[in-house]
Amino acid sequence: MRTALLFLLAALMPAPALAANQVALDNSVFVERVTTDAAGKQRVLLEEPKVVVPGDRLVFVLAYRNAGAQAADKFVVTNPMPAAVRFADAGDARALVSVDGGKQWGLLADLAVPMSDGTRRAAQPADVTHIRWAFQNPIPVGGTGKLMFRGVVK
């Protein structure tokens, strides 16, 4: 558990060496492992992705920091899903997703996917092609934060 905490803290630490005079975005990935101890209790560990195989759950962490001299307004972070990763969920409810390659955005529950027979079905996590966070308020000078989402290696 201590190892896991270390990784978790590492994930939450601000990204080093951000470029000056603007907002910087640091991207890191962890593998989420679920272990069951002798008492049958499950534990979730975040590990460095030394070994990655299909079915593994990946946690993508995006750390932003406004290192510039002005507040950053209309702050939008966009992450296209890697082709080999199936979207699972985002860490917060503000995340918008696209299921059509970034043309339309919305909450997953509000999106639909056209079927070959002309009808539309509700979008599933596996349909997600992009994920996006659009901030309502400016990021103040020196402001930092973390965004995260999960995916499963196809």
Place this chain on the structure above:
Amino acid sequence: MMKAPVGGAKHQLLPSCSILAVLAALALPTQAEAAGTRAGSTISNTASASFDTGGGTTTVDSNRVDLLVDELLDVTVDSSNPADVPTTPGATAQVLTFSVTNNGNGVEAFGLTTIANAGGDDYDPVVTQIYIDNGDGVFDASTDTLYTAGANDPSLDPDQSVTVFVLATTPGTAIDGNRGIVSLVAAAKTGTGDPGDSFAGQGEGGGDAVVGSTGADGQDAGAFVVSAATVTLVKSAVVTNSLNTADPIPGATITYTIVATVAGSGSVSGLAITDNIPADTSYVPGSITLGGSGLSDAVDGDAGDYNGTRINVSLGTVAGGQTRTVTFRTTID
């Protein structure tokens, strides 16, 4: 949790409770897909941010993270015989059919072995050969490939299957109704072990090879069932004479009845009943019957014939549980 060592680096204690809560909520079992992303491929992730600091929209990219996908070692073996395969005592080259599937995400060779003495059955089939199918799904020793461990271990692409034939001899001591089980085992040549065990640098594409949920080996059982039959012959004779007594006097007629009873779950083929005409008696021409129907004495289309010294009735294949009754008559000289 704040007691965890942080290596002396200054860090911010972020309101991470929400992330932890989500982590806990998602402690769901991992679901693996068939084969999946090919071993050796790279997962690259880059995010971008856009913002306005008063001078128009600026876009920055994050660093790119590349993950090499490692090789998952998984294999399954399935028996292709829908039911026990019938065999007979002493029979050789009895065939069980299996399918071996690479459920991993890289090209992998698999070693094949068999287990015939695991118990749970009545006898141990003697495995003589393993053949790799040529693709038609039908065993043919002239076109399929004889398997030699270590020499031609089948190499399978992700999701690819191959049909494997196991040939065995049924011991002559096996009796009707006995079952004999043979399991085919396929094991990844890179290695096997507990799920999660890894072989550094041995995966396709330069990554590690990781033992998957199957343990990188798989097996399934097929079974033979001995389907044998036994034949019992019972012969009886009835004497009739002109005195209406049962005395075997010259001129009396003897009617012989031979009942063949086939028992067991199998059948006998090529069954024929032959009986020599006893000395001092003469065969009554045209007296052979089978199941109450008359048969001619000539060797012709019907099953019976008389050649001057014996009668013969060819019964062909008779299944267990059936009987055949043959009669013929002689007169006492």
